[in-house]
Amino acid sequence: MLEFNKRTNTLEQNQYKYSLQDVSEPNLYRDIYNYDEIPKCAFNHRRVPMAPPDEIWITDTTFRDGQQSRAPYTVEQIVTLFDFLHRLGGPKGKIRQSEFFLYSDKDKEAVYKCMERGYEFPEVTSWIRATKKDFLLAKEMGMKESGFLVSCSDYHIFKKLHMTRKQALDHYMSIIKEAIDVGIKPRCHFEDITRADFYGFVVPFAIELRKLMEESGVPIKIRACDTLGYGVFFPGAALPRSVPGIIYGLRHYAGFPSELIEWHGHNDFYKAVANSSTAWMYGASSVNCSLLGIGERTGNTPLEAMVIEYAQLRGTTDGMDTTVITEIAEYYEKELGYAIPPRTPFVGKHFNVTQAGIHADGILKDEEIYNIFNTSKLLKRPIGVAITQTSGLAGIALWVNNNFGLEGSKKLDKKDERIAKIKDWVDQQYQSGRTTSISDDEMMEAVKMLAPDIFDLAL
Known part of the structure; x- marks a missing residue:
């Protein structure tokens, strides 16, 4: 039997009628679901x-x-x-x-x-x-x-x-x-x-x-x-x-x-x-x-x-x-004490944080290169950077600009001598055997010690 389906606007066969199959033994689909x-x-x-x-x-x-x-x-x-x-x-x-x-x-x-x-x-x-x-x-x-x-x-x-x-x-x-x-x-x-x-x-x-x-x-x-x-x-x-x-x-x-x-x-x-x-x-x-x-x-x-x-x-x-x-x-x-895995998309602390220096270099030029969308606008989560031995000059410059809110003419380039001083300090940390990333608090102390005038730029 044919009938016109208004959802699809086509003639369709209407002979498929399914009634209950009251089987005596359960169908457990063992070819698909072998428990072992x-x-x-x-x-x-x-x-x-x-x-x-x-x-x-x-x-x-x-x-x-x-x-x-x-x-x-x-x-x-x-x-x-x-x-x-x-x-x-x-x-x-x-x-x-x-x-x-x-x-x-x-x-x-x-x-x-x-x-x-x-x-x-x-x-x-x-x-x-x-x-x-x-x-x-x-x-x-x-x-x-x-x-x-x-x-x-x-x-x-x-x-x-x-x-x-x-x-x-x-x-x-x-x-x-x-x-x-x-x-x-x-x-x-x-x-x-x-x-x-x-x-x-x-x-x-x-x-x-x-x-x-x-x-x-x-x-x-x-x-x-x-x-x-x-x-x-x-x-x-x-x-x-x-x-x-x-x-x-x-x-x-x-x-x-x-x-x-x-x-x-x-x-x-x-x-x-x-x-x-x-x-x-x-x-x-x-x-x-x-x-x-x-x-x-x-x-x-x-x-x-x-x-x-x-x-x-x-x-x-x-x-x-x-x-x-x-x-x-x-x-x-x-408030609830729930630990969200840091790399969880959209909600984890590191979901839009880069650690790779080559990525940081691209973000310095235009954050759209390595950010999934405008996370600042859509999620109130500015793109971030975690400082490690692979961050390089670009990663450190990105961290400084982000954390001090430096934009336009105040924005520091990776070639800035102050960035080079901070990178030398970072390199020393890892040459001494460090294996973990450097925290934001540690980075702030390093900036205060090595390039204190950066704080003035944030004013």
Whole structure:
């Protein structure tokens, strides 16, 4: 049977109907996931079309998944970070939602205080156990939407829940109906989707959700959870690991619109950011992230990374205030005592700091040569230099100009005799056996001792 697809403006075959495959033995994809070996990435060379939605956005799980892997935030810290998310997301609400636990008195207080802010974005949503009691709790607390687990791989269905696929589907559907009955919009977390039988369980389950959505008139979201970070973004990769295949399948075969599809990734194989961007490009409107990527095991997709990805893909920040990223990083280090690895993109102390003399020489001529973008303007992070035995005259001149704010005619050239004196001192440090970089405080003392008139230039 043929029908005209208004999304693609083409005639398409409509004979692909997927029903539940209620197997007696779990499909664990042992050819891909042999537990004693590194997982394999299989290809079938089937490519699906990119279909970026009209609108894409970010959702936050800092206070849910992010809080499962660190000391709990205080209420005051949660409210402060929530304020940061509001400012970072900008007036168009590019950070659309933030999810919270609802169980302890502290959880509830944090939810109420964040809701009292009166922000349209991020919307406060919850994550609860899949029980009627918890749905009623969410409703009582003013939640319009709540997420809960509906695990979809046979690893979870057979080995964790001790159910068959039909039993799991029936159980999930009864829970989702209960949520709708009490007035909660369900967000279904398809846990472990990258190890699930996509056409034997995921699509049939999603089709049942779509039918319920059409009957009830209540929107139901699917969060595709790459629980162990197995997803891959390569064109032609086979399911269940293919991110393009998962998003395409939810849209094309299950009939879910982009705005009801969300990707939740983990970074176990260093692919969290790339997979999240791929989900956007193939039709998911939403990607779920946490601040600094803090989350279970290797963490979630870093929210700040997806802010930058958004700007790269759309050519605009759409009102997002990227300078807040630096404020967030400083808050984590100074107020929360969280040590950010110094070379972490966008937030680490050394992400835009050069140590190589040849790079410093280029930066002296024009910082655009070796800086990824105008980090001073976009992140309030001027390009930096760390002094080592390889910094050379150019590196020292760059350090002096940056740290003393010397611009225009006051800017020192690497051929300046004062720079040469400081370089001689630096060389002596390493000739004496030093192996570490020289701190800013040590450099200041060296300037004071060897070229004190530089301080006058900064006035």
